[in-house]
Amino acid sequence: xxxxxxxxxxxxxxxxxxxxxxxxxxxxxxxxxxxxxxxxxxxxxxxxxxxxxxxxxxxxxxxxxxxxxxxxxxxxxxxxxxxxxxxxxxxxxxxxxxxxxxxxxxxxxxxxxxxxxxxxxxxxxxxxxxxxxxxxxxxxxxxxxxxxxxxxxxxxxxxxxxxxxxxxxxxxxxxxxxxxxxxxxxxxxxxxxxxxxxxxxxxxxxxxxxxxxxxxxxxxxxxxxxxxxxxxxxxxxx
Ligand SMILES: [Zn+2]
Numbered sequence: 001x002x003x004x005x006x007x008x009x010x011x012x013x014x015x016x017x018x019x020x021x022x023x024x025x026x027x028x029x030x031x032x033x034x035x036x037x038x039x040x041x042x043x044x045x046x047x048x049x050x051x052x053x054x055x056x057x058x059x060x061x062x063x064x065x066x067x068x069x070x071x072x073x074x075x076x077x078x079x080x081x082x083x084x085x086x087x088x089x090x091x092x093x094x095x096x097x098x099x100x101x102x103x104x105x106x107x108x109x110x111x112x113x114x115x116x117x118x119x120x121x122x123x124x125x126x127x128x129x130x131x132x133x134x135x136x137x138x139x140x141x142x143x144x145x146x147x148x149x150x151x152x153x154x155x156x157x158x159x160x161x162x163x164x165x166x167x168x169x170x171x172x173x174x175x176x177x178x179x180x181x182x183x184x185x186x187x188x189x190x191x192x193x194x195x196x197x198x199x200x201x202x203x204x205x206x207x208x209x210x211x212x213x214x215x216x217x218x219x220x221x222x223x224x225x226x227x228x229x230x231x232x233x234x235x236x237x238x
Contacts, residue, residue, distance in 0.1 A: 023109060026143045026162040032150030037164035038190030038236030045191040045223060046233040047072040048163060049212075050101055050139065051198030053080050053087035057209035058197045061216060062090060068220045071232045073097030075139040075161075077105050077200055078123030085130040092131040097232055099137035100124060100158065105200035108140055113148040120152060137161050137233070141200065159237060163194035167219070169212045170196050176214035183215070184222045192233065193219070 022030045038044055047065075052058040053076060065072055074091050076098060081088045092098055102108075102119040103126070120138065128134045138158040140149065145160070153160055167183040168174055174182075183193060195216070199207045220230065 023145050024143065026166075027164070028145075031145045031147065032153070032160065034145075034160040034162045035192070035233075035236060036162045037188075037192055038231075038233075040189050043189050043228050044231045044235065045165075045187060045189075045193060045228045046231055046236060047193050047195065047219075048075060048099075048139070048161070048233065049073070049195050049197040050075045051080070051105065051196050051200040052076055052209075053084040053091070054198035054204070054207045054209060055084060055087065057207070057213055058084070058087050058091070060213045061197050062087075062094060062096075064213070064216050064220075065096070066094060068217065070220050070230045071096060072230075073099055073137065073161075073233045074197065075099040075101035075137070076123075076127065077101050077198070078103035078119075078126040080198060080200075081123070081126040081130055083204070088127065088130045092133055097137065097234065098127055098131060098133060098135055099139055099161065100127065100135045101139050102141055105141045107142060108144050108146040108149060111146055113152055116146070116149055117152045120156065120158070124156065161192065161233065163192045164188070165191040165193045167193060167195050167212075167215070169209075169215065170199065174211060176211050176218065179211060179215035180218035180222060183219050184226065187223055187226070187228060189228075190236065191228075192236070195219075 103122040165186045
């Protein structure tokens with residue numbers, strides 16, 4: 001008996017889930033090489049914060065990082081850099097990394113090269129104008145990649161950075177204790193930890209990153225107690 005309809009539905013579903021893996025799975029390397037994690041030996045981990053700068057959360061996070069002498073990388077949106085240039089400058093002047101997280105935080109799926117390049121270039125220009133530093137790291141919104149993205153990045157000398165340890169701080173109704181527990185449970189040698197100092201694409205008055213601020217000291221102190229050392233993410237690219 002022949003079931004062509006069933007076969008093609010199955011084929012389409014298989015193709016869709018493969019495409020989903022290719023473009024959406026943080027660890028997928030099919031469209032291009034991404035840094036997902038650092039070396040599996042050495043107990044080094046790196047903190048990353050996405051979607052800022054945002055007031056007052058980025059400032060509170062910077063205070064904690066300074067107090068606990070911990071390096072981090074901030075993947076910022078160009079429009080937020082334009083809104084809070086003084087916070088972007090402080091990130092840089094306190095020695096943290098600044099990466100490109102697009103201008104307006106769109107899904108890159110189905111976008112053409114020119115549209116992706118506009119989002120990336122506008123952000124490179126905003127960061128460079130405000131801090132004098134031209135980023136070399138890029139993280140796509142939602143971790144989503146699309147065809148053509150990697151050639152746009154290569155032309156601009158940008159490396160794509162994903163993550164291996166999600167904190168789930170973006171989820172609604174999670175408390176600081178949940179974020180600390182989730183992050184520490186998933187921490188491994190070479191962890192790239194994903195946290196958020198902003199909440200894109202929400203309006204500035206809807207941004208609330210209090211739980212991340214509250215969780216941060218517990219993450220840093222818990223990781224150190226378990227023997228991990230925080231390093232700048234550049235250490236994983238060498
Ligand atoms: Zn984001």
